[in-house]
Amino acid sequence: xxxxxxxxxxxxxxxxxxxxxxxxxxxxxxxxxxxxxxxxxxxxxxxxxxxxxxxxxxxxxxxxxxxxxxxxxxxxxxxxxxxxxxxxxxxxxxxxxxxxxxxxxxxxxxxxxxxxxxxxxxxxxxxxxxxxxxxxxxxxxxxxxxxxxxxxxxxxxxxxxxxxxxxxxxxxxxxxxxxxxxxxxxxxxxxxxxxxxxxxxxxxxxxxxxxxxxxxxxxxxxxxxxxxxxxxxxxxxxxxxxxxxxxxxxxxxxxxxxxxxxxxxxxxxxxxxxxxxxxxxxxxxxxxxxxxxxxxxxxxxxxxxxxxxxxxxxxxxxxxxxxxxxxxxxxxxxxxxxxxxxxxxxxxxxxxxxxxxxxxxxxxxxxxxxxxxxxxxxxxxxxxxxxxxxxxxxxxxxxxxxxxxxxxxxxxxxxxxxxxxxxxxxxxxxxxxxxxxxxxxxxxxxxxxxxxxxxxxxxxxxxxxxxxxxxxxxxxxxxxxxxxxxxxxxxxxxxxxxxxxxxxxxxxxxxxxxxxxxxxxxxxxxxxxxxxxxxxxxxxx
Amino acid sequence: xxxxxxxxxxxxxxxxxxxxxxxxxxxxxxxxxxxxxxxxxxxxxxxxxxxxxxxxxxxxxxxxxxxxxxxxxxxxxxxxxxxxxxxxxxxxxxxxxxxxxxxxxxxxxxxxxxxxxxxxxxxxxxxxxxxxxxxxxxxxxxxxxxxxxxxxxxxxxxxxxxxxxxxxxxxxxxxxxxxxxxxxxxxxxxxxxxxxxxxxxxx
Ligand code: HEM
Ligand SMILES: [Cu+2]
Ligand SMILES: [Cu+2]
Numbered sequence: 001x002x003x004x005x006x007x008x009x010x011x012x013x014x015x016x017x018x019x020x021x022x023x024x025x026x027x028x029x030x031x032x033x034x035x036x037x038x039x040x041x042x043x044x045x046x047x048x049x050x051x052x053x054x055x056x057x058x059x060x061x062x063x064x065x066x067x068x069x070x071x072x073x074x075x076x077x078x079x080x081x082x083x084x085x086x087x088x089x090x091x092x093x094x095x096x097x098x099x100x101x102x103x104x105x106x107x108x109x110x111x112x113x114x115x116x117x118x119x120x121x122x123x124x125x126x127x128x129x130x131x132x133x134x135x136x137x138x139x140x141x142x143x144x145x146x147x148x149x150x151x152x153x154x155x156x157x158x159x160x161x162x163x164x165x166x167x168x169x170x171x172x173x174x175x176x177x178x179x180x181x182x183x184x185x186x187x188x189x190x191x192x193x194x195x196x197x198x199x200x201x202x203x204x205x206x207x208x209x210x211x212x213x214x215x216x217x218x219x220x221x222x223x224x225x226x227x228x229x230x231x232x233x234x235x236x237x238x239x240x241x242x243x244x245x246x247x248x249x250x251x252x253x254x255x256x257x258x259x260x261x262x263x264x265x266x267x268x269x270x271x272x273x274x275x276x277x278x279x280x281x282x283x284x285x286x287x288x289x290x291x292x293x294x295x296x297x298x299x300x301x302x303x304x305x306x307x308x309x310x311x312x313x314x315x316x317x318x319x320x321x322x323x324x325x326x327x328x329x330x331x332x333x334x335x336x337x338x339x340x341x342x343x344x345x346x347x348x349x350x351x352x353x354x355x356x357x358x359x360x361x362x363x364x365x366x367x368x369x370x371x372x373x374x375x376x377x378x379x380x381x382x383x384x385x386x387x388x389x390x391x392x393x394x395x396x397x398x399x400x401x402x403x404x405x406x407x408x409x410x411x412x413x414x415x416x417x418x419x420x421x422x423x424x425x426x427x428x429x430x431x432x433x434x435x436x437x438x439x440x441x442x443x444x445x446x447x448x449x450x451x452x453x454x455x456x457x458x459x460x461x462x463x464x465x466x467x468x469x470x471x472x473x474x475x476x477x478x479x480x481x482x483x484x485x486x487x488x489x490x491x492x493x494x495x496x497x498x499x500x501x502x503x504x505x506x507x508x509x510x511x512x513x514x515x516x517x518x519x520x521x522x523x524x525x526x527x528x529x530x531x532x533x534x535x536x537x538x539x540x541x
Numbered sequence: 542x543x544x545x546x547x548x549x550x551x552x553x554x555x556x557x558x559x560x561x562x563x564x565x566x567x568x569x570x571x572x573x574x575x576x577x578x579x580x581x582x583x584x585x586x587x588x589x590x591x592x593x594x595x596x597x598x599x600x601x602x603x604x605x606x607x608x609x610x611x612x613x614x615x616x617x618x619x620x621x622x623x624x625x626x627x628x629x630x631x632x633x634x635x636x637x638x639x640x641x642x643x644x645x646x647x648x649x650x651x652x653x654x655x656x657x658x659x660x661x662x663x664x665x666x667x668x669x670x671x672x673x674x675x676x677x678x679x680x681x682x683x684x685x686x687x688x689x690x691x692x693x694x695x696x697x698x699x700x701x702x703x704x705x706x707x708x709x710x711x712x713x714x715x716x717x718x719x720x721x722x723x724x725x726x727x728x729x730x731x732x733x734x735x736x737x738x739x740x741x742x743x744x
Contacts, residue, residue, distance in 0.1 A: 206684055271680045273604060273685050279600060280589075280593055353598065354592060354676070427674075428702065494566055532606060539666045541707075
């Protein structure tokens, strides 16, 4: 199949993603240095908060969105074996999103948008920041539309056939993101942009936080679904085996997408503007989404076991040793699962209604999400890049051993960075502080942990540089001889029969989501219009 | 209105759904694992729900609004009413205002082993307040009163730290609280608390 155009489309998206990633990694290391207080000359809240705002936006919004779009385009065209629908539109989405990023970067880097990636009002940034962020999201909606059109076109052309798992997951993610982004879109369009331009004098920060919470939980599943997709559709094959269960994978994606949406209030546990009954409802839903993750863990480990045994592994644990540890994808999945186990434990603490009070907004929280997001999720982005680059550029990977070193150091660096970060949180250190000036003995106990974080960040930064170097070298080294590589999707160990329609389509789930969202967000949003509220006026920072 | 056709349709839908679900191939080991997962999740949820309903373990969730722009005009949060008070029923109530960049009053004394109700308001932007190693934690959203009741088991000096980014001085936003042994604590019923000792340095 000649899909040079698709390759270019995917590669362009992925390069934007990883360019954002490497820039932000340098900022991350600066931040841990600045916070440590070791270098008085570095200390400046103005620079620190401009940096954290930019680092957060680049990592959470730019790296992820562009990676997901590029990955999705390539998955769609190769798994459905058809060209990307309406390529000019796809490129339009790309340029719009990129323009949005540049537009937002100007105020971010010049300190005019030091509002962090959560941009909670009534502190406001320069309007260009919100407008840029909106264009990025609109660009991603173009991607969602293309994914869903390709999904339904394929279904129409292939009645009675099962949509390939990779595409089912990608289309489910597109549906998830359309729903998820609606919350923040409402906040930005009706509150923040008019507020920052001075068209309205006051806004309700409680409503703004509620709308943001609508997005804040499912967005992490938007980031995670490509990682899980790689777990299911690449890992088993790369390990030399088969996918343990195709049907369970679909069920897991469905539950993930449906239940990721109506549970955002676990980000508002400590907030006064929502009542406890609603928080409890969302809290229970939060535990339900743990189910697909537990199922995913099982299926992935079972698939690895099949591979290990096919490769001659014997005994209860012998199959672990016979896995191809030198395959970047396999190594990455093992490391990702290790981080997921610890991160998942931390997540249970966060999700628990009462324990949350101990760690809410402490250093524990960035510790937790660096482990599970920068760790589990991103390490699979890196592994996918190692896998796709040779296919996309038509040349072998520059160095496999460098890739292995890079993945190991990413894991080690992340452990060294996030372990002390969690401890700092338990010792009461708030998140988002640029220096420690509290005149209190407690803060003495923080010092050694902050120093350890510098080391962790340094390892990660080195690792990130190796990653970029390897990709660039792969692309720039002239090809000697011939090289062909095609994307290979894992086969399930049991052939899949005819699937029921609800595991092969999303229409039913879209309706279920609509009902659940109406239940869990309907009244909590409407209440702001029924009760007497007092808006806030604009504040700088 | 005729509900029978609708009911019949729903029943048919559910029946189809479950027959289809049963037809999906799920390995017996995987079924076991799913059962175990559901048991784990149900017990975690069970603990939380029981705590919430029977032990009253709930996060601060009193949806009560207030005009943050005119706190000084409100009776409750006028300057002379801030700090620790004991109400008619003998409950200890603490009224605090968060504003860039401190919590007011800047120092308070409260008794240990006594339920204390904090009522927090912001006079400007979003703040958060946490007393490390305790569950006295809440967001302070402008326009709302954040109410939380808790008990401090151990006497000692504790900091009150702002834990939500509120501007360039966020690092400097803190104040002090002394938790005093119950016997030594004297209630200052409805008397204003004398101003600051300790607290932030960059005022
Ligand atoms: C070189 C490795 C990295 C280091 C040293 C690092 C360090 C930091 C530091 C010190 C902060 C500020 C936290 C605070 O002030 O409380 C931060 C924030 C953040 N980091 Fe990283 N980081 C790294 C990589 C990543 C990666 C790979 C991601 C995700 C893909 C990520 C996502 C974020 C986000 C979203 C924030 C914003 C948090 C907030 O606004 O509270 N970071 N990081
Ligand atoms: Cu969440
Ligand atoms: Cu603050």
